Amino acid sequence: MDDISDILTNEARPKADSTITVRVIKSFEYRTHRSLVLHHLNLESTTAADLKKTILQTIQTQSPWKPYRNVTLDTFKLYTHAHGSKTTNLIVNLDHDEWIIQDEDKTLADLGFENETEVSFFNRDAYEKFKLNPETKWDP
Template sequence: MTATSGEEDVLANLALPLTAATITVRVIKSFIYRTEKGLVLHNVNLETTTVGDLKERVRQALSESPGWKAYRKVVLDTLKLYTKAHGAKSQNLIINLENDEWILNNDSETLASLGFENETEVSFFNRMEYDAFKLNPETKWD
């Protein structure tokens, strides 16, 4: 997707500066039932926001918004890069099971230092449930 600025076409990941990016957080309630909901965050300063800050911002949004009531009791402790703008998406509809190096383990790293840019999509989930799902990635949705 491109945004038009005058006569130039600007790629979505370059349309906003790192100091005012839009990112989508895929909040995963259940891997086996493919239950997830997207939370779009606007004006995220990727240069100063850390992994820990992002986790807290999402938890705060879930606690304040009525549409997230079913997600409030889920233990959310892990973030993992899902895709960047114009990047390839996983074949798995709920989470990218490949590339465990994309799991964001260091809460003090800034999002920009991890390669985040405008239109980055990240998954937020329970690590124990993720590890169990990786061992047996069957769903009850089908």
């Protein structure tokens, strides 16, 4: 067996027991988002539809998510994989529209998810409007 320090974190856990981070986006213009870290997720049996159901249930039942209850969330887009390059946008990739999840019946593993994958979850109409004019209204 390889030394543990030689194993990449995305390969350190089996697909049947992975951790992913979901960036739930409320507003692109104001960069309003909240991360949901899901542990012990079976990527080989969980579909994108199952993931959506889990996230929406969390939003409806846990008090920290109350501000997100009035947002229509309908689209997943891969943000990055472990050890992959990240975009300059802090909450969503504006390029690579092919990373938008089209088939919610596929398993997460079939969609390219692996341990430590990050995915954005948002309203598709708001995303398309933001892409046309990607200016933020929040100044640091």
